[in-house]
Amino acid sequence: MVRQDSEIERLEREFVCVRVVQMKGVDLRTFQFDYDQTWAAFFLNADGSIYGRYGTRAGGKEHATTHISLASLKKAMHTRAGGKEHATTHISLASLKKAMQRALELHRGYPANKAQLAGKLGQQPEYQYAEQIPTAVAKAKQRHCIHCHNVTEDLRQTKYEQKRLAASDIWVYPLPENVGLKMDVDDGLRVEVVTPESPAAQAGILAGDELVTMNGQRLISQADIQWVLHHAPAKGQVTVTLNRGGQLLRETIVPSGRWKETDLSWRESSWALRPGLWTLPLSEAEKREKGIPGDALGLFVKWVPPRATLAKQAGLRDGDVIVAVDGQTAPMNESQFIAYVRLHHLLGDTVALTLLRGDRREDVKMQVE
Structure with a gap:
């Protein structure tokens, strides 16, 4: 490079x-x-x-x-x-x-x-080295090395098996866009676009501003912004010092709602979280074609892997559409579906799914693996 x-x-x-x-x-x-x-x-x-x-x-x-x-x-x-x-x-x-x-x-x-x-510098971790994580210890003979993504996988699986998994273990390192900031890719700290009515817009941040510090930490890149947002409380505020035309200003971002949630699908570590199937959210137009309300759940089952024994035993097939999870029909994307299952069900628990298969609905119970 x-x-x-x-x-x-x-x-x-x-x-x-x-x-x-x-x-x-x-x-x-x-x-x-x-x-x-x-x-x-x-x-x-x-x-x-x-x-x-x-x-x-x-x-x-x-x-x-x-x-x-x-x-x-x-x-x-x-x-x-x-x-x-x-x-x-x-x-x-x-x-x-x-x-x-x-x-x-x-x-x-x-x-x-x-x-x-x-x-x-982060807080002292529960395990000083990746090979000390209980899940990593159990997999030691199967691995030739420990990849970066294995650290996240092993930490999550250990907490999950110990019934300690929290939302903060799933929703990690939110992007600046999560608070309304699109950064100039070639600068890293200069604001290119501020999303209207976003927390950043409400804080008074403008396109062209250059971020200098967040929560008192000097910044050098977007990764530093993510580091601060990752450690910020889900409910709280983030103080920002910025340079606007040579003048240093101090602003306060107050994130709201489920602002830490991001797309998990690209993450290598997400495969260990998936409950035995790969899903994609239907668009509103696709929902209408299938008779599903636009504001209701519609997750298309893209793939049930051959090794997903429990999902196959439950009767799930490629092409099914999930229209309810544990009786809930609120819309969710794949990442939210993954998080819901892992945060509300332990290994061996049963998740109730309502499927749309063609023009027929079918209720199934899938055991979590």
Whole structure:
């Protein structure tokens, strides 16, 4: 990657670069990030202080790099929502360069700016190393290495089996868009669009503003924004310092509703959450064609894998449409369906599903696996 851009190659010489190819033996106190990323980078001081993170991804293949770019990486060293087509909608060489530049800037100001970096180090984790997670221990003989996404999978499965799984374990690292901010992919911190009537709009943030800090933490990339949003309470506020035409302003974002929910489908770790089937939400037009109200549940069963024994035993087939879950008919997408099943049912529990098969409805009970 460095050899693709001479400026990144020049900036790279300012760093001691280390490539980490698997998570076994990696300190999870320091290296906490969105483990489903296509690619991620840390910018560190030799004493372990974290200047920032880089790497953001959105849902769907076309967004795999929409949140990262070469420009934002460069600026971060100076001080990555699902699927392959979305893997680069939030990243670019330009934003990578900016992230590198911003990281170097922070390094030059260190340790006087140490207080602004304190929040970038996560809390002491329950397990110091990925191989210590009980689920990882049980799978040790089956794996040649521990991939990044395995960390999320193993932590979730351990909590699920111990009846401790919470919504915060499923809805992780919300995008800036979740509070109404679409960032310039080639800068990482400059606001490109503010969604009307969103929490960001209500806070007074404008297109063109450059975010400087969130909850007191200096930012170098969209990944840093996600880090703050990930750790922000579901009900609370996020303070933002921004640069508007050379003037520093302080604003407060007050997120509302289910703002942390994002698309899980692109995440490799989501396969371990799926209850034995792959679903897609029907559009309102597709619902009308099948006689389903537009404001009601309609999940098309795209695929029941051959190994999904319990789903097949329940009678589920490719092409079925789920119109009720435990008697509830409120609309939900695949991610919300996955979360509902895992948060309301334990292994071996039974989920009541109403299916539309052709023009006939059928009630089935599926055991959770």
